[in-house]
Amino acid sequence: MRNHDLHPDTTMNASRHSPGLITGITLGLLPQFVIIIGIYLFSNAWIALGIEGFLLGCVLIAWIIRGWRPRLGRIPRVTIPFTLMHLVSGPVLMLLWRQDPENITALLLRLNVHDSQWPLLIFLHCTAVPLFEELYWRGILFSNSKKPVLADLFFSLYHAGILAVLLPPILWPASLVSLAGAAYIWRRLTILGNGIIPAIILHAAADISLLITTYWIVH
Secondary structure, eight states: OOGGGGSOOGGGTOGGGOOOHHHHHHHHHHHHHHIIIIIIISOOHHHHHHHHHHHHHHHHHHHHHTTOOOOOOOOOTTHHHHHHHHHTHHHHHHHHHOOOHHHHHHHHHHTTOOGGGHHHHHHHHTTHHHHHHHHIIIIITOOOOSSOOHHHHHHHHHHHHHHHHHSOGGGHHHHHHHHHHHHHHHHHHHHHHTSSHHHHHHHHHHHHHHHHHHHHHHO
16 A cells, blocks of 8 residues: 555645554544444444544644644535435435334434434534544545545445444445445545535435434334
């Protein structure tokens, strides 16, 4: 793996603040502990969200202190069809899953997600979560490579670890590949738009689609 594969390029105003290969790998692995601690150790989605926010916030502050500044960029036209595709990802996943609503409810309660908390959960995943995660994955760990890079894989592993709690094992490989593909597309749109706005939009669309579809099924 070449060093620049985990480096932000100059269009993101971050080339001299980019992590080295070892630091980039470390930053890619750190969020995995969010899943291990929050989801698998405490079985609590809110603890996982809290740890993620604290971790990403600390890293972002450290990089900003170093002089790193993200670029919002513009919204390329191709973002629109990709957004529509992401908005149907939730229903497609649920069609493949075909899980009993009662089982989904039991799984969510096991993660301490209760009915009254859904508005907050959806709000966070259409605002703070996509913003902070894109600043991290397509900002600090941005790469201008035209090929898949380690950061795409780390992003996929992180989110596949969350979905693994909800999905049957037979769907784990498909979720891993689709998430890596999403990471690659979002990174390429970040290059095309010269900023993270397109990736934030697509990330929010995917999260909202999955959450609203899940809410609709269990209600």
